[in-house]
Amino acid sequence: MNIRLIKKYSSVEVEGLLGDIESRYGGVDRLKQRAARNGCRDPDMVDDFKVLEALQKGAEFYYESVKQEPNVAACLTPKRVEIMNYIHSKNVSSIMDLAEDLNRDYKNVYDDLIALSKSGLINLKKDGRCRKPILIASKIVVEFG
Amino acid sequence: MIVEKKEIAIKENEKLEAIEIYRDKDLSYYSYNYMVKVDEKWKRYIRWDNFQKQPHVDRYDETGNLVTSEQSRDKSLKEVLELVDIFGKNLISMDISRV
Numbered sequence: 368m369n370i371r372l373i374k375k376y377s378s379v380e381v382e383g384l385l386g387d388i389e390s391r392y393g394g395v396d397r398l399k400q401r402a403a404r405n406g407c408r409d410p411d412m413v414d415d416f417k418v419l420e421a422l423q424k425g426a427e428f429y430y431e432s433v434k435q436e437p438n439v440a441a442c443l444t445p446k447r448v449e450i451m452n453y454i455h456s457k458n459v460s461s462i463m464d465l466a467e468d469l470n471r472d473y474k475n476v477y478d479d480l481i482a483l484s485k486s487g488l489i490n491l492k493k494d495g496r497c498r499k500p501i502l503i504a505s506k507i508v509v510e511f512g
Numbered sequence: 513m514i515v516e517k518k519e520i521a522i523k524e525n526e527k528l529e530a531i532e533i534y535r536d537k538d539l540s541y542y543s544y545n546y547m548v549k550v551d552e553k554w555k556r557y558i559r560w561d562n563f564q565k566q567p568h569v570d571r572y573d574e575t576g577n578l579v580t581s582e583q584s585r586d587k588s589l590k591e592v593l594e595l596v597d598i599f600g601k602n603l604i605s606m607d608i609s610r611v
Contacts, residue, residue, distance in 0.1 A: 406563065406564075407559065407561070407563065407568075407570045407578055407581055408577075408578045410543065410545065410556065410559055410561070410570070413543070413561070413563050414531045414543050417531065417533060417541045417543075417563070418515055418517075418531065418533070421513050421515050421533045421541075422515065424513055425513065426513035426514055426515045426533070427513070427514050427515070428514075428515045428517070429514065429515070429516045429517070430516075430517050430518075431516065431517070431518045431519070432518070432519045432520075433518065433519070433520040433521060434521050435521050436521070
């Protein structure tokens, strides 16, 4: 059984990705020169250059993760699916806010988020003193066979 | 244009990382990286790509240094997945430009 997690990056996320690549190499021109010079001696740089080049031309960005872990499917209880659906539709800033919005006990929501995080379905990003739940995929496909 | 980044689990300690860039539905750039987890770190051992429109296959050692780079015919993700599935870690010691 394969679990396919698919996410299309929003324009804001694409901007973040572009800024991240540019700052890592000190600008597009430097990256282009270094990628041409080093080639496959630095394969990550080549990939970053090709991705940056495409994104600058307005390309859409899709991330897909394919896992073969039945635990991922087992992790998806109705309450956890509800959490993921809520995070997908609303900008949730903290676990506390999420628990309040869903009218659920903080501890139970926290435990669900930890389980989802361990299965690679969400990220808990530190934001000051809070931890902000971020959905890794906007679409989950379960493939049998 | 579309950029697709894929991470495909093969086994617990093996995965394939792929970048595919499509221009008008045609695949204009690809890189397929066969990675093995050693001491909790992912290391690239084999890579197929068509950088500068030259399809080739590269082999890396455990420190990430390029060991060999050989011409190869263009590979699809499906073909690479089949190779990785059949040969697994044996790919590291094989003459992969011929497969």
